[in-house]
Amino acid sequence: MAPALQTQGLVKQFGGIIATNDVTLTVEKGARHALIGPNGAGKTTVINLLTGVLRPTAGRIVLEGRDITDLEAYKRVGLGLARTFQINQLFADLTPLETIGLAVSERMQLGRQWWRLPGSKPVVIEESVDILNRFGLTDAMNERTATLPYGKQRLLEIALAIACRPNVLLLDEPAAGVPEAERHGILDAVAALPSDVTVLLIEHDMDIVFSFADRISVLVNGELFVEGTPEEVAQDPRVKAVYLGEEAHDA
């Protein structure tokens, strides 16, 4: 059985700067894999490469045995690769219901239909309401997204990725910027993700990482540094020296 997501020798150069250097990463099916690293280690660049926002300078990306290196971003979504963004990327003028409904109907290949009204397919609505319900967003489903409180927007961000019904989900710092009080809502949502969905979590916050991940990769200066189980990584002296040391230094 092919792993959910694999990269081989992934390199990304911006001009003279090497942002990602020879990253070879394997995420197994159903894994809860975390990608950690200090600020500026190139975590988001990796996500952007995986999802097709950026094109790699060298290397390959394989999704469930299929080479997707040259595939456009939207096609990767169709193959079951979805993501969230570190900074909310939502549709400010749409309501949460419209937002989720859009993603659901796109997944069902209904998005090019121009003769139908959006409310007319019961399957789409039922699934949309179901997703909104799961994330506790039904109360606010008819409000403009831009007017929602930040915590709710953050939930919508994740719900939107879920609406794509991914096999592999890339979560880019899901709890970033969320006040302490609302944090558990987000974390609960992440923890409740179906177990057959493979999750690659990019995170800064060590508490989240260690409570969630069953495997951790550490990225430093664009290179893969250490990989292993949470225990192994936590024990690894090099990680302690480089990563945790810097973390302490930052704080």
Next chain:
Amino acid sequence: MLTILFDGIAYGMLLFVVSCGLAVTLGLMNFVNLAHGAFAMAGGYITVILVNRLGLPFLASLPLAFAFTAIIGAVFERTLYVHVYTKSHLEQVLFTIGLVFMSVAAVDYVMGSQQQFVSIPSYLQGQINFFGVGIGRYRLLIILVCGLLTVALQFALASTRFGARLRAAVDDARVARGLGINVNAVFAITFAVGSGLAGLGGALGAEILGLDPHFPLKFLIYFLIVVTVGGTSSITGPFIASLVLGIGDVAGKYYVPQFGSFVIYTIMIVVLIWRPQGLFSRAVAK
């Protein structure tokens, strides 16, 4: 052959002087000033009045055209433009097109709808024969003035205190204010200088481009082409774009007259497809 090259350079330089003010307001202040041509027209008419009616020498009236247009620019900036900086580009387009309409009608009434000509002194008329290459004296003057201006502008923006303040104000107005920079004054001066340059361009260009109340609309497209092709992040971009367009236009009309008018548009489309941010933009990843 060389004469064509020379004419092309002169034409390009002229395009540059008329357009560089727009490059400054658009590139540095991020303001779409479609009324730019109106300031150029003002410069042209000021010169007509100074030279033809008041009998001032042509060369002396050039700096005056710059100064008067700059003052007009400053007044408009302080009273009207300042309110529109924060509006969307589309609203800025609407606002400045409105100003263009007003200026066209007002100038038509005050100065008449027919074309006006500046009385050029005799020493600027005719051609000099330079090793078999016919060089128009007036065009030579244009090249000289524009060359000097380019150097001066480049210097002012890159190496003076004011240039540094302007760049700071543009990058982040709030931080610049915090640093004690009077952002409003910096913008006003920049806008005034941009308008003044347009006025100077209008004064110089009246002879070659013709001057009538329709000027701001007739040449609007040319300004925009120069600025988009050149990119708005520097002065050199529009400068080189002007030269390319000027030489391309003149040479195209000389060698393939039946396709002459396509040349400038084709250059623009090709450049913009190839480099959507213009020829010489910094690769800003925003």
Next chain:
Amino acid sequence: MLRRDMMLGAAALAAIFASPATAQDTVKIGLIVPMTGQQASTGKQIDAAVKLYQQQHGTTVAGKKVEVILKDDGAVPDNTKRIAQELIVNDKVNFIAGFGVTPAALAAAPLATQAKVPLIVMAAGTSIITERSPYIARTSFTLAQSSVIIADWALKNNIKKAVTMVSDYAPGADAEKFFSDRIKAGGGEIVSAIRVPLANPDFAPFLQRAADAKPDALFIFVPSGQGGTFVRQFTERGLDKAGIKLIGPGDVTDDDLLPGMGDAVIGTVTAHMYSASHPSKMNKDYVTAFEKAYNFRPNFMSVGGYDGMHLIYEALKKTNGDTDGDKLIAAMKGMKWESPRGPISIDPDTRDIVQNIYIRKVEKVNGQLYNQEFATFEAVKDPGKTAK
């Protein structure tokens, strides 16, 4: 319900159109000229001349009050057409007049036929216009008239090699064709025929091309308004010193612009039907009155408007105030009168103007530039029609 509404509307409509045109004792003239845009100076000249004519000759003719309704079409033909149609349908005008550019006149031509309303062309100068409707008469000129005459003059004055340079639109094509044909028929040669885009900021490359062809003369036609820039660049490039004569129809030395063109234009020879310095008593009075009233010099567009008004007034006198289109056009055919430009008449066969074409040279008179007439070709018909 809908049907009843439609019936009602149709009835209302019928009532409106069936009602006799209000105030039968007013004759309305719809004057459609460009008052804004690049051709605005044409409109202003014509408007001024029309107003002057009414001041001088009163607003009553054959017992009827003459009312002029001025409309701006900005020289955009679909505007012209719509405005003409509105004037005919809503204002019930008896004449439509003006028309700054050829496409505008052509656009309105079918309306004249449909509504049987005389259409007086006061500016546009392409030959074909009058053929587009039996209700069109012209009081301006055709480019063929001046182009053929200047060709005759050139041949007589030993110009054998010529370059033509015309703006790339119908009048330009007309000018080029008639001049070239005449020159070739007379044993001359056209070494290069250059078409300049209509909206053209810089003549430099085209002039360089002309200079490189080393002709005896350069035949130029650009619409009035661009002439000044052209002539200045002509001398700037030293074509005059290279012995190339500048000749053409009179648009290039338009009286409207001539005063500001500078001494560069002195010596330019053109053929045209009107010069503000035409030495007749009538013209002197006309120019004096015009300049007094408007503070600018009348040009050939203005006499087109002035004579157009005269044609309308005289036609009305002849029909005794009858505004039937057929009768009016019949009255106009063959009409002869003295205009500020000299004796003119309307060709009874083509309804086009027959007039003297003068050869003029730009000179300085009392410190002012004028087109001084020095030779006259009398009663020239439009060669565009006689050629057929």
Next chain:
Amino acid sequence: MSALASLPPKPLVATAAASLASRARWKPAEIAFWLATVASIFLLPSKHLILTEIAILGLFALSLDLILGYAGIVSLGHAAFFGFGAYAAGILAKYGIIKEPVLALLASGVLAAALGFVTSFLVLRGSDLTRLMVTLGVALVLREIANQLDITGGADGLQGVVMEPILGHFPFDMFGRTAYIYSLVTLFVLFLIARRIVNSPFGLSLRSIKGNPLRAAAIGIHVNGRLVTIYTIAAAYAGIAGALLTQSTQFASLSVLDFERSADVMLIVIIGGTGYLYGGLIGAVLFKLVQDYLANVNPQYWQFWLGLILVMMIMFGRVYGAIMAALIFAICTWTRLPFMQSIVFTLVVLAVLGIARPQILAVTSRITERAAAIQTRLRARLARKPAER
């Protein structure tokens, strides 16, 4: 979050379906708008010509709104498609290729759509400014081509177009009645289709692309494909508008491809407001009526007043700005101020208003608040009344 929670309650689904559909429901104001246009056929017979022009302009503006308001593509060369359709219709009729106007109209739309499809790839990249200039360039190049070709009649325009009766039954008449009804029917049909499009899942995806193209791609939307589609559709609309103009005026001239035409339609859409389809229509009505009024009152210098309205609308908001511009115009007209003094007076007033803008805005916003308060109170009272009864 148990398995139970994943079955949403039925009423919630119903509300959701209803609220999704609500956007597409016909509002009373919309119905009133179309009733008014129908009424204009009967009530304003003397205005049919200008109304036809407005209807055509409205359709053209609707076309621009489809790409500007729904997909966020700015264009300063939309006349390219308008002009292409105009010439296509003219050539089809003149050379007898398709004689029946409705068929020719559709064919012109298809041809314009083809042009739109080809050129759409030029506007996929780049900033707003780049898009403005590329579209402008396309229109200018087309204009030059039309100028050079013989089949288009060059600068003389395409003359001698004779239109057959519509559907073989309704000839174009001198009063422009047929042309007006024909244009209105076309506008209404195309409006219905556009309304359907923007309210469909496809329309929703366009709005999402306009709002955030990055995220739209990240939920699997083929952004470029959708943009190409809507650009092509908009081109067809513009082409049909152009074809209507040719058919109703029976000729086409280079002015259909003018820069001014592209710029005007842009102004119209911005004045009327983008992204709700009626903006283009309302903008066209206002723009054309104001322009026609001013040009009749002041044939020489009407542009001055039009410009003033635009400036004031941006400075003080659409409504207040227009009112203030109208006041200035009224003062100058009523006092019979010569135009020279009017210019000076207007400039001085402009400067004063500019300096006092913060204070004026404070006043206008207070007025708006009051008006809103009165409105809510009225509404509340209206809502209470039936209940009391």
